[in-house]
Amino acid sequence: xxxxxxxxxxxxxxxxxxxxxxxxxxxxxxxxxxxxxxxxxxxxxxxxxxxxxxxxxxxxxxxxxxxxxxxxxxxxxxxxxxxxxxxxxxxxxxxxxxxxxxxxxxxxxxxxxxxxxxxxx
Amino acid sequence: xxxxxxxxxxxxxxxxxxxxxxxxxxxxxxxxxxxxxxxxxxxxxxxxxxxxxxxxxxxxxxxxxxxxxxxxxxxxxxxxxxxxxxxxxxxxxxxxxxxxxxxxxxxxxxxxxxxxxxxxxxxxxxxxxxxxxxxxxxxxxxxxxxxxxxxxxxxxxxxxxxxxxxxxx
Numbered sequence: 576x577x578x579x580x581x582x583x584x585x586x587x588x589x590x591x592x593x594x595x596x597x598x599x600x601x602x603x604x605x606x607x608x609x610x611x612x613x614x615x616x617x618x619x620x621x622x623x624x625x626x627x628x629x630x631x632x633x634x635x636x637x638x639x640x641x642x643x644x645x646x647x648x649x650x651x652x653x654x655x656x657x658x659x660x661x662x663x664x665x666x667x668x669x670x671x672x673x674x675x676x677x678x679x680x681x682x683x684x685x686x687x688x689x690x691x692x693x694x695x696x
Numbered sequence: 697x698x699x700x701x702x703x704x705x706x707x708x709x710x711x712x713x714x715x716x717x718x719x720x721x722x723x724x725x726x727x728x729x730x731x732x733x734x735x736x737x738x739x740x741x742x743x744x745x746x747x748x749x750x751x752x753x754x755x756x757x758x759x760x761x762x763x764x765x766x767x768x769x770x771x772x773x774x775x776x777x778x779x780x781x782x783x784x785x786x787x788x789x790x791x792x793x794x795x796x797x798x799x800x801x802x803x804x805x806x807x808x809x810x811x812x813x814x815x816x817x818x819x820x821x822x823x824x825x826x827x828x829x830x831x832x833x834x835x836x837x838x839x840x841x842x843x844x845x846x847x848x849x850x851x852x853x854x855x856x857x858x859x860x861x862x863x864x865x
Contacts, residue, residue: 580793586800590838593807597831604828617822658768664724674825676728678817679770683825 609671609686612650614643617681626650626669626686638680650684652677704863705742705750712738712758713765720766728829729774729813730836733806733844739786740802740848744795745859748787755779774816781812795852802845806837 579585612624616636624630624645631644631653639656649667652675662677662684671688712735719734735758742751759779763772786805793801810833817826 581797583797583800586797586803590800590803590842593834594838597835600831601835604831615821615823615825659771661724661728664726665728666726672828674828676817676821676826676829678774678820679768681821683821683823685825 604672605670607671607688608648608669609673609688611687611689612643612645613685613687615683615685624650634682636680636682641677641680641682643684650686651675652684655680700863701746701750704859705746705754708738708742708746709754709757712754713761716758716762717765720762727832727836729810729833731840733809733840736782736802736805736809736841736844737848737851739783739805740798740845741851743786743790744798744848744852744856745864751787752783755783770820773820774813777812777816778809779812781815782806782809784808795849798849798852799842799845802848803838803841806841806844807834810834810837 610626612626613620614622614624614632614634616634622632622634624632624643626645626648629644629646631642633640633642641655641657641662642653644651644653649669651667652662652665655662655677657677657679659679662675662682665675668675668684668686671686673686675684676682715738716735719732722731738758739751739755742754746754756779759772759775763775767775782805785808786801789801789804814826814830814833818824
């Protein structure tokens with residue numbers, strides 16, 4: 576056991592494998608375009624939007640506000656009154672499974688792919 | 697308490713606060729939690745020369761002081777979770793891995809730092825959507841962890857003898 580862990584090649588191999596899996600996961604996520612925007616406060620769904628329809632929604636919470644905009648098939652947080660502004664700096668998202676998180680407000684903007692519902696439109 | 701060790705740990709604490717504060721001026725690149733993590737160099741140096749007790753104290757004080765300077769309760773929680781996770785894994789690994797593998801210990805620390813931050817995020821938002829950021833955070837942890845680890849190894853080669861002679865004898 577000790578000899579394997581003491582070998583640099585073991586660690587290089589391990590980290591390369593983790594890096595390769597991570598890159599594959601990033602690419603696979605990016606390839607899968609989403610259809611619906613789900614906005615959660617903690618684990619409760621509070622609002623939904625369609626990525627296909629432009630819309631701006633201001634979410635007011637006890638903790639503060641987040642202004643969320645869907646434009647040209649992408650969703651982003653336009654403005655928020657949290658201190659760190661991480662949600663605003665997270666940029667535009669469009670792939671299924673991606674998320675924008677505003678931890679100070681316990682708010683999550685999540686994109687999902689609703690295949691069957693999209694086909695019926 | 698040894699007065700020389702106390703001096704060295706105070707200097708390392710001041711250094712890590714300065715590095716952490718300077719690093720916070722780097723503009724965000726759009727992926728939450730991705731940053732160089734340069735103060736990990738100090739943590740590694742401290743683990744090598746001062747041991748676990750001093751390092752735990754330096755880390756806790758660094759997290760507390762930097763949160764008071766520029767943070768919020770939320771950022772304190774992120775910082776604390778990241779540091780506790782990273783410290784736990786690095787303090788175990790450093791006792792049975794040789795010095796030439798400091799870089800690997802550093803990568804493991806960075807990986808667990810980011811896992812700790814994801815845990816903090818999951819607790820705050822009460823769901824698991826933060827897992828979306830897992831691959832990006834693992835990738836950045838491997839790159840930044842290797843960088844800080846190699847830097848700590850170079851510092852150990854250049855300064856190790858002086859630090860030992862001045863502070864640890």
